[in-house]
Amino acid sequence: MPDSLEKLNEEFSDWLGRLAVEWAIPLEDVSPHLGKEEIADRVKCYPAFGQAVRQSPINMSDVEGTGGECWALGERFDRIRFREFCSNPDSADVVVSLVAHLPSDDDEAAQHIDTFVENCRSLGYQDPKTDGFNASSAGLLASTLLTAAFPKRFVDFRQTRWKEFADELSYRLFETESPSYGEMIVAAGTFAQKICGTETFQQSWPAGEPLWTIAGICWHAHSESGADRPKDAPLFPYEEDFDEGALVLRKHLIQERNTSLIQQAKDMWREADPQLRCDVCQFSFAERYGEIGEGYIEAHHTKPISTLKDGSRTRISDLAKVCANCHRMIHADGECREIEELRELLRSE
Ligand SMILES: [Zn+2]
Numbered sequence: 213m214p215d216s217l218e219k220l221n222e223e224f225s226d227w228l229g230r231l232a233v234e235w236a237i238p239l240e241d242v243s244p245h246l247g248k249e250e251i252a253d254r255v256k257c258y259p260a261f262g263q264a265v266r267q268s269p270i271n272m273s274d275v276e277g278t279g280g281e282c283w284a285l286g287e288r289f290d291r292i293r294f295r296e297f298c299s300n301p302d303s304a305d306v307v308v309s310l311v312a313h314l315p316s317d318d319d320e321a322a323q324h325i326d327t328f329v330e331n332c333r334s335l336g337y338q339d340p341k342t343d344g345f346n347a348s349s350a351g352l353l354a355s356t357l358l359t360a361a362f363p364k365r366f367v368d369f370r371q372t373r374w375k376e377f378a379d380e381l382s383y384r385l386f387e388t389e390s391p392s393y394g395e396m397i398v399a400a401g402t403f404a405q406k407i408c409g410t411e412t413f414q415q416s417w418p419a420g421e422p423l424w425t426i427a428g429i430c431w432h433a434h435s436e437s438g439a440d441r442p443k444d445a446p447l448f449p450y451e452e453d454f455d456e457g458a459l460v461l462r463k464h465l466i467q468e469r470n471t472s473l474i475q476q477a478k479d480m481w482r483e484a485d486p487q488l489r490c491d492v493c494q495f496s497f498a499e500r501y502g503e504i505g506e507g508y509i510e511a512h513h514t515k516p517i518s519t520l521k522d523g524s525r526t527r528i529s530d531l532a533k534v535c536a537n538c539h540r541m542i543h544a545d546g547e548c549r550e551i552e553e554l555r556e557l558l559r560s561e
């Protein structure tokens with residue numbers, strides 16, 4: 213894997229880890245829930261929409277009927293404009309030209325898309341009263357037509373959604389300050405293709421049309437406070453009745469299992485101490501259990517998660533390595549005791 217893909221893989225994996233913490237569910241439960249409904253809608257709607265868009269000769273009432281089903285075009289005003297567009301006799305030529313003559317070169321494709329967006333002005337995307345041209349709505353239309361026709365290359369595009377998603381993964385989406393819609397749509401497609409190439413994505417979402425999956429994830433991830441906790445995500449199976457304290461503790465323990473940072477920390481610890489001894493009591497799983505204990509140690513986050521601000525990054529120096537017993541005692545009664553406090557306790561025995 214090239215470096216940049218390796219980095220994207222890490223960022224994507226960390227982001228899933230952060231969602232697991234936020235939703236207080238195990239990491240392996242994140243991917244079955246993340247973007248689930250958005251993905252299902254794309255799987256349901258895009259095949260028929262794609263057929264209608266590529267049909268020759270094109271039938272705009274088929275395009276309207278199948279496209280109108282897609283959630284991506286589902287906002288009220290987008291839908292009204294789309295209907296007006298489809299009922300205009302000139303729209304067929306414009307769609308055929310977008311799809312049938314799309315260049316394979318990305319820069320040329322961007323210009324080609326910009327021409328389509330410009331053509332939408334006179335096809336329902338310019339408000340006759342205010343004269344305002346709704347380029348973002350026309351861009352969305354272009355991107356959904358392209359997604360339907362070329363599912364391996366494009367994603368349905370709304371600027372804020374993809375921008376926020378890219379920010380979450382520390383990925384620079386646009387090369388220039390004020391890119392055109394064509395450039396943005398091509399860039400979002402490229403970004404989605406890169407995510408598909410990551411190990412984390414391939415392991416977590418092995419089936420399905422990958423770009424529809426990424427788009428579903430991206431659209432789910434966008435909301436006021438980041439990705440909403442899915443309604444059907446498992447509740448907290450280990451606590452029958454939990455209070456705020458138990459929830460905080462659960463988030464803490466999930467955080468300690470999830471991120472790639474934990475893996476890095478373990479690698480670093482092993483270099484300094486091959487036996488991976490507990491920072492509190494010096495217990496070593498490898499020493500006591502032999503081969504099956506090799507490499508086993510738990511990571512404990514010394515700063516309670518409730519004190520961490522949103523988006524603050526964990527550093528390896530914030531983590532302590534502890535055996536399972538000491539870890540239990542650190543958190544007994546929902547507490548988060550200091551390492552030194554437990555050491556003190558053992559010394560005074
Ligand atoms: Zn210990």
Ligand SMILES: [Zn+2]
Pocket residue numbers: 464465468511512513539542543
């Ligand atoms: Zn802990």
